[in-house]
Amino acid sequence: MDNAFSKFANLEVNTWAANGDSVSRDLLVRVSGSLCSRIAHHAHQPSFTTLRPHNGETADETNPCIAMIMGNAFEKNHSLLYDHLLRRDEKSEGLQNYPEDVVKCHEAFIQTVRESMEAKVEVVYGAAVRERMLQKQGYKFDLFPLWGDYDDIYITLDRESNYSNAQQGHRYRRIIVFVAHPQRFFYPKPEECARQDKLLAVAAKIAGVNFIERYYNNQKWRTIVPFNFSSVVKNKFYGILEQPQSDGDSGNASGWVPMTSMSKLTLADASTSQVIGGYKDFVFDDGKPPFSVQELRKILPVVVATETEHNYHLHKWENLADFPEIVGAWLRRQGQTLFKGRLIKGPVDIMLVYRQLGTMEGPPGENLSLAEMIYGLIKMQARMIEKLPISSLDDLIYYRLRPFDVIGAICYNCRQPMSQDTEARWAVMRLGHYVIRRRRCNSGICQGKCRAGIPRDSSIPFVWGSRPDLSAQISRRIREDWRETIRDPKDCEGKLSQPVESWCIICKENTQLLGDRTRYLEEVPRWTIGGPPKYVERRPMCLNCQSEGRPGTARFVPVDATIPSIYKKKLTSIEKTFGGLEKDVKAEILGVERTSSKNPRAPAGPRPSRAQALANKSKTLEANALSMLQNSSTAVEEEQNRIALSNIANASAFDSCLTISPCHGNLVNEVAPTLKRPLTNMPHWSSIGGASKRPLESTSGLSFLPETKSKVKQQRIA
DNA sequence: ACACGTCGAACAATGTGTAT
């Protein structure tokens, strides 16, 4: 297999080169385990959340998701583990972003593994891989619903014809069990946990490997994966800020060192609460903001001076209690500045940071005492502060040490790349928020105008660089999700690249804007994905509305009545409901979504006062609570409907590709006698894959789901 | 449940003066 991997690696790097990209070979991750394994685990793509980023193996327990996978239905000598894409990447979006021939190169290699491996069961993690195998790779599978305790799940039969070395007389090569990505379980829903546990139990039973009961349901994986990982991942994958400490930028996986830096200890100990016994004092104060540049200018000289005062005690320092108070105070507020949101709980973490930051200056950290490393860090920071320009915002910003002060930027206006910010500033009041810099954008759209540069990494939040913005502690949390539903400017050719004229939906010809304009002209209009594209409306101020006593913030609709349009809030709600789906599925949904009307509806009555509104609201709440008590079955039904809706939404193209197609198979009965289907219950097998190119059209195979309004909705959309 | 309308406030985007 080494030889095959080596060949693949050469081919992969060359394919990138043919696309004009130079990539590092040592970020390719090897397949782990033997081809004779009983079970194969098929994951998505390796990330940088690891202690072994280079020349790595897939079986890398310093990566939390992989650790979770390896914790259940996985026996070291009987399990094969590989990723669908073998290239380590900061974002696991290779399936969307890599050139198609690169993706195919990975898939061809993995397919040779799948062709050669003996495992009767393959567990596939995550919807992205599932969709890819079903749609783009076009594999043909048959669906096999289970029964009894397992009647809410099904397994998938992988047809022999999917393999180039197909053997005559065999209908199926193996069983595939599609399960959710482990990262999903940092925010578990009970029903999802139960389902995942069942799926893995079935996979393990068929394969003949051990598994752990209620592994996901009882969060038993937490004995393997550190507790703080939850907040970090939440932030990284879901953009939710849980604690100030693990805010914003900590999502950048390349910089974050998981607590499994102590993996040996953690695993042996199996108790996350005392992972680093003796060093719990190291945990940073959660509530305190980092030092601003201004504060550091004052405090650093004092901190540096303590080194000589305490010189002969330095080697004895082991935890925070041994430090001079001011050093402890300094350290506790470096969570963002030095450590960039990483949780630092002990000397090992300090050493890792020291090594990472100190690669360009100072001695390597191995043989240094804790105190020497800490003073090394203090001095690094002092040198940085000295070089910084004096700014009137110094009390509101802080800087990080290289390499964490380099941020790739794109133009806020046109989203084209800008030169990177090599001295990134961060907001003290808003943890982890990058402070925008304005610079010239030389793209065709912006033509050298001054534009805001925002981080290219969309997981890094940012804030406008003015005093009022930087002083405000809470942001309104601007929604960016709607952007997922609009076209890239470079996909807007022909008519879509032309300006769009719009006018107030109420005033039409009488529309009045500032500067004697009667039309709102949008030079670079935003269009939705899917066909036909819809113009995304704006709501500028209409002076005519104002003069006639209306608020003047009505929607503006295209003057050309043939241009369909939609408003942004609608896009947000679509993204909320269908955000988990593949982009092309979303495009289909958007394509058939109703356009917004071109005429105003009947004016509403007078608004009640705010006080009255609040009183009404509390009344409604009470009434709701009462009615819940009186009629709990209604609430239960509603909840079921909600779950059904989310099932349908989540099931995406996978479920909706189902069509009834009876067929026969004996592989299952051979390998899994315990799962033998009762004869009285005639199978309703379904075949999936390639059955439908229009995913949401067919939901006939979902007869086991309760009839709900959501189903009506699906039909309307289709 | 959905499709909007309305509101006050926060935000985005850019103009302009000034320092380097």
Next chain:
DNA sequence: ATACACATTGTTCGACGTGT
């Protein structure tokens, strides 16, 4: 020429509301 700091103003937000 460039970046910064501040000022200004249009745009967009979430919350809350009504009508269908």
